[in-house]
Amino acid sequence: MIRSVVFDVGETLIKDDREWAAWADWLGVPLNTLSGLVGAVTASGRNNVEAFELIRPGFDLAAERQLREQAGVGERIEESDLYPDVRQALEALRAAGYWVGIAGNQTDRVAGLLRRLALPVDAIATSGEWGVAKPDAEFFRKVIEFAPGEPHEILYVGDHRDNDVVPASAAGLRSGLIRRGPWGYLWADDPVVRENADWVIDSLVELPGLLVS
Template identity: 40%
Template sequence: MSRKIEAVVFDIGETLVDETRHWAAVAQYAGIPPLTLMGVLGGLIERREHHRSLFGYLQIESVDPNIFGYQIEERDLYPDVVSVVRQLKTAGYVIGITGNQPLGAVQQVAALGLPVDFVGSSSEWGVAKPDHGFFKRIATGLGLGYDQILYVGDRLDNDVLPAQEIGMHAAFIRRGPWGYLQASWPGAADAQHRIDGLAGVIRVLERINAPQEVRS
């Protein structure tokens, strides 16, 4: 019997990667305490402003991570990433990672030993989340229907709701600044699946792929 979901595609920042070191590097570059930066970032999330407006509030130019030498390393992965992704791969799922990051950042994650089949970035595609075109590129690249893909992300506005709107299954992971704050937004009730860690992805797949009872 074929299963409904064939591919699991992960967002990067605060889904797979703990961005604490990144933001600490930005704070150091800006010459402010990390707590100050995180407080401003949290306020922007609640006000639904783009996180890049942070640089305006700090009165510094928007910076490329390459300027201060930040690179995604294995220590930046959340503790559950490697084990869960490997379980999914062993179970036969196609694994993808995509995000609104430079292609180099996506490739850095893919190079950390994860069994990844598909990578994509907004900079490469010329379209960024939450635009539906981003999710269309995922389906096209995988050669699958929208309903055969589970997208996992920490943001309702950028990840979960637009993925659902186009016909994908989606799981909202409550971690990182966006995940915790957006979990209290009214739109959180519209998320098909809510999880607190990547182990929840396996349970979500079990529910989706479970045979439906046929009523006579």
């Protein structure tokens, strides 16, 4: 039985279009150039930060984020960045009695931006606040501390095979992959996903029905 449902952020709850476009502008390249490089390095099993390093050798993500903030073009999340099914799904899960949380690879600032949206969730955390990022096993140990229930009673939902489904399952959690965003579409039918994910879904609103079936 599932007691808690915890969601990834980027391309699970939030469309990443705004942030990738901001990075492309900051780096002075077309958006399709950055998107293509991110896709290439991630699909080959490398960290997507390597795409930034290909454009700007010696790229320092933390330093560049700070420079963007100082220039007034830092991270932003608004209501329009949410996928259309997010509020409905979160509300339905809480109405059905599930504890609902958000925990993803995001900065401290994004944690604050998410909290300002007043989403119908019980708690929000980010890797920036925890000091550890996916796919590190310690991140998922934090998820187990964060959400009520034994590991097998916690469902982690994300769009990424290697950052979400595989490490969540390895930690003893249940896992689900949302088929949207580049990684969700890329890996929806991947054998590793099919072996590890409890559910592959097209919309978050499917979850309440699936969890009681």
